[in-house]
Amino acid sequence: MSSKYLKIVEEIKNQLTDGTLVAGSKLPSVRQLSEKFCCSKNTVIKAYSELEKEHLVYAIPQSGYYIVNEFNISANDHTIIDFLSAGPDINLIPYxxxxxxxxxxxxxxxxxxxxxxxxxxxxxxxxxxxxxxxxxxxxxxxxxxxxxxxxxxxxxxxxxxxxxxxxxxxxxxxxxxxxxxxxxxxxxxxxxxxxxxxxxxxxxxxxxxxxxxxxxxxxxxxxxxxxxxxxxxxxxxxxxxxxxxxxxxxxxxxxxxxxxxxxxxxxxxxxxxxxxxxxxxxxxxxxxxxxxxxxxxxxxxxxxxxxxxxxxxxxxxxxxxxxxxxxxxxxxxxYNSHLKKIKEVYFNKLQLLKSSCEELLPQDTYFTKPDSGFYLSIYLPENVSAKKLALLLSEELILIDDTDRMFLAEYKKDNLIRLCISQVQNHQIKFGVEKIAQTIALLKNKKNYFHNHTSLI
Known part of the structure; x- marks a missing residue:
């Protein structure tokens, strides 16, 4: 396989992953990409053909190539933001x-x-x-x-x-x-x-x-x-x-x-x-x-x-x-080439998640700071239930893990949630953390309101 053909495929997948390309986006013409990558038009056509096989792009005769509608994952629509699932990023699976x-x-x-x-x-x-x-x-x-x-x-x-x-x-x-x-x-x-x-x-x-x-x-x-x-x-x-x-x-x-x-x-x-x-x-x-x-x-x-x-x-x-x-x-x-690519993608996602948590989470909320991997956990304020938080967020189409199943009975806690970065796209992360922070604050304020008013009775 041509190394330039692989570079074209990889660049377009990366732009899908980071949100640069969204549903309906028109891709550069065959001529434009052949000039950009200093390769033949046939190399570009082969790259686009492989992306079509993976159902990432589609061609319109006499018009060009476009991103398929399935990739319409704007944080403002009704798409699920999945911090729960822990399989590999579907855009990185080498089908x-x-x-x-x-x-x-x-x-x-x-x-x-x-x-x-x-x-x-x-x-x-x-x-x-x-x-x-x-x-x-x-x-x-x-x-x-x-x-x-x-x-x-x-x-x-x-x-x-x-x-x-x-x-x-x-x-x-x-x-x-x-x-x-x-x-x-x-x-x-x-x-x-x-x-x-x-x-x-x-x-x-x-x-x-x-x-x-x-x-x-x-x-x-x-x-x-x-x-x-x-x-x-x-x-x-x-x-x-x-x-x-x-x-x-x-x-x-x-x-x-x-x-x-x-x-x-x-x-x-x-x-x-x-x-x-x-x-x-x-x-x-x-x-x-x-x-x-x-x-x-x-x-x-x-x-x-x-x-x-x-x-x-x-x-x-x-x-x-x-x-x-x-x-x-x-x-x-x-396999080694695949690993090199995913290490960079997951590392960048986790850095973005950590910076979002640092910026947006309430002050009495603490989060773990792993160097890489899939997972980051958040310790909630004392009066906020992980189960209730997960339920409220699911109604907002934001999925998290309340970690209940990860404890033996004598160690169970209801103040820990897990976020997994493998299924979320870069542009969804900050929006998702913002919604998590808002819901934590909502639950915390409700608990404080109830406690303050019952103490006066």
Whole structure:
């Protein structure tokens, strides 16, 4: 493919993302773009043709190319502003590229992908994942990687799986990913929590829990935490691994957004592990294709046989067609190019969200300040309910998460909301935060009015 053709496609997608181009906008003529990019008219026509296939633009004979009406997402119309959903930005999903990989996989691996396959996963894909993980400072070998049907399957199986330490209970951060809590409740596993803030966890408290509560494993999201956006320092990660070794506790490291980290010196807990206690989960859902349902788990050798037994009882093996297509996508180098693009987009969105919160939120409202990732959380004033706030905002077509499902019963709070930036467009962010700020003020004033008047009775 021509690099200039790709640049044209990328520029138009970027203008859609940042709101420069809106529904009905007429695009530059073929001649204008050929002059701008110093390329042939055929290159421009090919770029527009690919954008048509993705239903982003349409052509009117004798007139030119236009943005399709589906992209009419002005903050002043009745479009939903979605701070709730956490899938990848739909404008960044590489549909066409991956379609080519699916077609190639059918042709290249047809003898493998339509029959029963290795329960551990397509070997070629495991090899590519190992190569990819080296960029995240995870050094392992294909024999220690198991392909699963998404990271949710991995944590669900691990929750039920007997571990070599013979222990039964599980420790999680509070708050944490709701899918983990759901799995623990379904399996009826005794679960402990350790409170997390943007200052991290209390390591002395962590040691006490490790020492006294028969902990099988500690489930941790080390970078761009869901829902807070928190990231641990390397020193904290090292200390956590040391405590796990000291008290015979395993660690399940869900590093699902680790590839968005801009700090090249930031390492996963896995890199500090010298005794095979860290289980590393590599997901492709949030940064690539959520519907792919493919993830990799790096396991201690001693646990692989038993994990595969549990995996077999769940679904025999994960989709081999998806595995073959992902293998080709990784081999092609397209995945690294995709990551480079989305890292910049999500970083810019989060900076815009933080600056909007700084400017617009009431003074007694506090928000987390992650460097990158998907999530930012807001701590509400004492007398403002997260559930009521979410309900009122939904009536204004602004969706947020009240985080109730992210807490164990004994840790539940009604003063925390989560905002996710992946589904909102840049031009929607400030408007959305302004509406959130106004609704917080409304609820706060109502509570104060009620309290002041009842105190006079």
């Amino acid at each position: 066409i590229e991956f379609q080519h990989c699916l077609n190639q996989a059918i042709e290249k691996y047809k003898k493998d992908i339509f029959t029963y396959s290795d329960h551990q996963g397509f070997h070629s894909l495991r090899t590519e994942i190992v190569k990819n993980l080296q960029n995240s400072q995870v050094f392992t070998e294909p024999d220690r990687v198991v392909i699963v049907s998404g990271s949710q399957q991995a944590i669900h199986l691990l929750a039920a799986l007997p571990f070599p330490n013979g222990k039964k209970n599980i420790l999680i951060e509070q708050p944490t990913y709701f899918g983990m809590i759901e799995s623990l409740q379904i399996h009826q596993i005794t679960t402990f929590g350790v409170e997390l803030s943007m200052n991290g966890i209390d390591l002395d408290r962590l040691e006490y829990i490790f020492k006294n509560n028969d902990i099988k494993f500690f489930y941790i999201i080390p970078r761009f935490h869901n829902p807070l956006g928190h990231s641990y320092t390397n020193n904290e990660k090292k200390k956590i691994v040391e405590l796990a070794n000291k008290y015979d506790v395993y660690i399940v490291e869900d590093d699902f957004l680790g590839e968005l980290d801009r700090d090249k010196k930031s390492d996963p807990l896995f890199s500090f592990d010298t005794s095979g206690r860290v289980i590393y989960i590599k997901s492709f859902s949030k940064v690539f294709l959520p519907g792919l349902r493919i993830a990799g788990v790096v396991l201690p050798t001693i646990m692989i046989k038993n994990f595969l037994r549990y995996k077999f009882s769940a679904d025999f093996n994960s989709s081999v067609l998806s595995q073959g297509a992902l293998d080709i996508y990784l081999k092609s180098g397209m």
